[in-house]
Amino acid sequence: MAITDPPKIVTSRLPYADSHTLERYLATGGYDGLRKALTMIPEAVAAEVDTASLLGRGGAGFPAGRKWAMLRKSPVTYLVVNGDESEPATFKDHLLVERDPHQLVEGVVIAAYALQVSRVFIFIRGEFALGLERVQAAVNEAYAHGALGADIFGSGFSVDVVVHPGAGAYICGEETALLESLEGKRGFPRIKPPFFPAAIGLYGEPTVVNNVETMSNLPWIVNHGGAAFAALGEGRSTGTRLFALAGHVNNPGVYELEMVKTTFHDLIHAPVLGGGIPHGRELKAFIPGGVSAPWFGPDQIDLPLGQDEVAAAGSMLGSGSIVVMDDHTCAVRASWRITKFFSRESCGECTPCREGSGWLEKIMERIETGQGRDEDLDLLLDACDNIAPGLTWPPQQTTICVLGPSIPSSIGSAIQMFRDEFLVHIKEGGCPYE
Amino acid sequence: MTDQATPTPVGAPRRSGRHGAVQPSHLSSERLTRARELMALYPEPRSALIPLCHLAQEQDGWLTPEAMVDVAALVGVTPTEVLGTASFYDMLHTEPVGTHVVAVCTNIACLLGGAAELLEHAESSLGVNAGGTTADGVITLEEAECLADCDRAPCVQVNHRFVGAQTAESFDALMADLRSGARSEDIPSHGTLIRVRRSTGLEADPERVAAERAAMAEAQARRAAEAEAAKASAGGSGGAS
Numbered sequence: 001m002a003i004t005d006p007p008k009i010v011t012s013r014l015p016y017a018d019s020h021t022l023e024r025y026l027a028t029g030g031y032d033g034l035r036k037a038l039t040m041i042p043e044a045v046a047a048e049v050d051t052a053s054l055l056g057r058g059g060a061g062f063p064a065g066r067k068w069a070m071l072r073k074s075p076v077t078y079l080v081v082n083g084d085e086s087e088p089a090t091f092k093d094h095l096l097v098e099r100d101p102h103q104l105v106e107g108v109v110i111a112a113y114a115l116q117v118s119r120v121f122i123f124i125r126g127e128f129a130l131g132l133e134r135v136q137a138a139v140n141e142a143y144a145h146g147a148l149g150a151d152i153f154g155s156g157f158s159v160d161v162v163v164h165p166g167a168g169a170y171i172c173g174e175e176t177a178l179l180e181s182l183e184g185k186r187g188f189p190r191i192k193p194p195f196f197p198a199a200i201g202l203y204g205e206p207t208v209v210n211n212v213e214t215m216s217n218l219p220w221i222v223n224h225g226g227a228a229f230a231a232l233g234e235g236r237s238t239g240t241r242l243f244a245l246a247g248h249v250n251n252p253g254v255y256e257l258e259m260v261k262t263t264f265h266d267l268i269h270a271p272v273l274g275g276g277i278p279h280g281r282e283l284k285a286f287i288p289g290g291v292s293a294p295w296f297g298p299d300q301i302d303l304p305l306g307q308d309e310v311a312a313a314g315s316m317l318g319s320g321s322i323v324v325m326d327d328h329t330c331a332v333r334a335s336w337r338i339t340k341f342f343s344r345e346s347c348g349e350c351t352p353c354r355e356g357s358g359w360l361e362k363i364m365e366r367i368e369t370g371q372g373r374d375e376d377l378d379l380l381l382d383a384c385d386n387i388a389p390g391l392t393w394p395p396q397q398t399t400i401c402v403l404g405p406s407i408p409s410s411i412g413s414a415i416q417m418f419r420d421e422f423l424v425h426i427k428e429g430g431c432p433y434e
Numbered sequence: 435m436t437d438q439a440t441p442t443p444v445g446a447p448r449r450s451g452r453h454g455a456v457q458p459s460h461l462s463s464e465r466l467t468r469a470r471e472l473m474a475l476y477p478e479p480r481s482a483l484i485p486l487c488h489l490a491q492e493q494d495g496w497l498t499p500e501a502m503v504d505v506a507a508l509v510g511v512t513p514t515e516v517l518g519t520a521s522f523y524d525m526l527h528t529e530p531v532g533t534h535v536v537a538v539c540t541n542i543a544c545l546l547g548g549a550a551e552l553l554e555h556a557e558s559s560l561g562v563n564a565g566g567t568t569a570d571g572v573i574t575l576e577e578a579e580c581l582a583d584c585d586r587a588p589c590v591q592v593n594h595r596f597v598g599a600q601t602a603e604s605f606d607a608l609m610a611d612l613r614s615g616a617r618s619e620d621i622p623s624h625g626t627l628i629r630v631r632r633s634t635g636l637e638a639d640p641e642r643v644a645a646e647r648a649a650m651a652e653a654q655a656r657r658a659a660e661a662e663a664a665k666a667s668a669g670g671s672g673g674a675s
Binding site: 041042085086087088089090091093094116118119125126127128129130132133134136137139140143144149150156157158159160162163164165166167168169170181182183184185186187203244245246247248252253254287291321323324325329333334337338341344345347 | 475476477478480481482483484485487488509511518519520522523524525526540541542543545546547579580581582583584585587591593594595596627628629630631632633634636637638640642643646647649650654657
C-alpha cells in the first residue's frame with residue numbers, strides 16, 4: 001500500500017484563492033467537458049460514466065451509471081443534486097460547493113444532457129450560506145456564459161438549473177426525504193417500493209438523485225474518458241475520492257486520494273496526510289465512513305480505503321469521513337453524543353427509530369453521568385435490536401429509511417470494543433475520563 | 435363529536451389557503467415580487483414554501499405568524515400547513531430569536547476538539563443556556579449538530595456564516611464584535627441567508643424542449659442510419675480492400 005499521486009479530479013483548483021470564479025474556471029479548462037459532451041450523443045455520455053464505474057459519492061455507493069440506466073422513460077424527468085451534506089464529520093461537499101461551484105454546475109449540465117432532463121434542482125444544505133451564494137453566483141454566470149439555459153453553446157440542448165436551499169434537517173440527505181422537502185413538505189422518507197425515485201420521484205415523475213461529489217467528477221470523466229477514470233483505483237472502487245479526516249489528527253482536512261491504494265494507516269499517520277495523532281497519544285478507535293458506520297480499532301488500520309474492502313471488514317466507507325479517537329477518549333461519551341444526534345434528527349415517522357433513539361440516548365446519558373444500571377448494556381442492545389433486528393452488518397431494518405438502523409452502529413461498536421469502560425462507568429458511578 | 439360546528443360547504447372559499455381569499459399583507463412588496471419569482475422556478479408552487487420561509491425570516495429575523503399567513507396564501511396551502519412544515523426544520527424559527535444566532539457544534543468531531551467545554555464557556559459568558567437569548571436580545575445561543583466544518587473544530591456559525599475554530603478567548607472577542615457591529619459586513623443579521631439573487635428566469639420552456647428533443651432524436655436517427663449505410667458499404671467493398 002502506498003500514497004499514490006493520481007490526477008486531482010475534483011480538487012485541482014483548490015490551490016487558487018479565486019477557485020470559485022468563472023474567470024479561474026475558464027482559465028483552467030472549465031466547461032471543456034461540457035462542450036465535448038454536447039458533441040456526443042447523450043447515450044454515449046452516459047456510457048462513459050458507466051465505463052468509469054463511478055460509484056455514488058453520497059454514502060450508499062451505488063454506481064451512478066446504473067442509477068441513470070434505471071430512470072423510467074417518461075416525457076418529464078428530473079435531476080436532483082443532493083448537496084444536503086449532514087452526516088457528522090463529513091465536510092467534502094461543503095468544500096466543493098464553496099470552492100469549485102462551476103465544476104459542480106458543469107457536471108450537472110453534463111448529467112442533464114446525458115439524461116435528457118430539462119430542469120435540475122440543486123438542493124444545498126441551508127446552513128451552507130456561503131456555498132448557496134457561490135453556487136447561485138456560478139449558476140448566474142453559467143447562464144450568462146451560455147453554459148446553461150436555452151441552446152447551450154449553440155448545441156440545441158436546453159436545461160434550467162434551480163438552486164434550492166434546505167432548512168436544517170439531517171433526514172433530508174436521504175433521497176426520498178429530500179424530494180419531499182423539495183416539494184415543500186416535512187422531510188419524511190418515502191417507502192421503497194414503490195417510491196424508488198427512478199420510477200416515482202419528484203412530483204411523481206422519474207427522478208435521478210445524485211450527490212455533489214458524484215456530479216463534480218463528470219467534467220473530468222468526459223474530458224479524459226471513462227476508461228482513464230476506471231484505470232484508477234481497484235476492483236469496484238474506481239477513480240479518486242474525497243476523504244474528510246477529522247478528530248484527533250494533526251492535519252484534519254479533505255484529501256483526494258486514489259481509491260483502495262491508500263490505507264487508513266497512511267491517511268491518519270502519513271506526514272503529507274493526517275500527520276499522526278497529537279500529543280504523542282495512541283489510536284483508540286476510528287469511524288471509517290460517517291457516524292452511521294460501525295467503528296474500527298487499531299487492528300483494522302491497515303485496511304485500504306475501498307468500498308468493498310471496508311464492507312468486507314464489517315463497516316462501510318459511507319460518506320468518506322474518518323473520525324479518529326485517541327486513547328484519552330471516553331468511548332461511552334463519544335457514542336452517547338452520536339446517539340444524541342440521531343435522537344435529535346430522527347424525523348419521527350417510524351416508531352422504532354423515533355422512540356428507540358430517544359430511549360437509547362437517555363440510557364447512554366445515564367451511564368455517562370454515573371446513573372447507569374447493571375442491566376443497561378442488555379437494555380441498550382435489546383433496544384438496538386428492535387430497530388435493527390439481529391444487529392448484523394449490513395443491518396436489517398424495521399423502519400422506512402436507513403437512519404434507524406444507523407443508530408445501533410456506534411452503541412454496538414462501543415459496547416463490543418470497550419465493554420469494560422461501560423462497566424467501569426456503571427460500577428464507579430461516573431466517567432473515569434473526567 | 436356532538437358539538438360540531440357547521441361544516442364549510444364543499445367548494446366554498448376558505449378564509450385562507452388554496453383559494454387565495456387572503457391577500458398577502460405582511461411581506462414587503464419587494465419581497466412579494468421575489469416570492470413570485472421564486473415560485474415561478476418550480477412546477478408546483480408549494481415547492482417554494484421553504485425558500486419563502488427563508489425570505490420571511492430575512493424580513494423579520496424569524497418566521498412570524500403573519501408571515502406564515504402570507505406564505506400560505508402565496509403557495510396555496512393553509513397557514514397551519516406552513517407551520518406544520520416549518521416547525522420540522524431547525525433553521526426556521528417560529529419563535530423570536532436574537533439579532534445573531536450563534537451555533538456551537540458539539541457533534542463527534544467537535545466534541546473531540548473541545549466543543550463541550552466551549553459551549554459551557556459560551557453559556558456562562560453569555561449568561562444563557564443553549565436555546566436561550568441574551569436579555570438584550572442580541573444573541574441566541576444554540577447547540578448545533580454537525581455543521582460540516584470539522585477540520586476547524588470546535589466549529590461555530592453565526593447566522594449560518596462559518597467563523598472558524600473558536601477558543602474561549604476568541605469566542606468572547608467574536609461576541610463583542612457582534613455587539614459592536616464590527617462584523618456586520620461579513621455576517622448579516624439572522625434571517626439573511628442568500629445575498630446572491632438569481633439573475634434569470636427559466637429558459638428551457640416545455641415547447642422549446644419538446645422541439646429540441648424531437649430534432650435531436652431525428653439527428654441521432656440520421657447519424658445512426660448513416661453509420662449503418664457506411665458499415666454496409668464498407669462490408670460490400672470489403673473484398674476489394
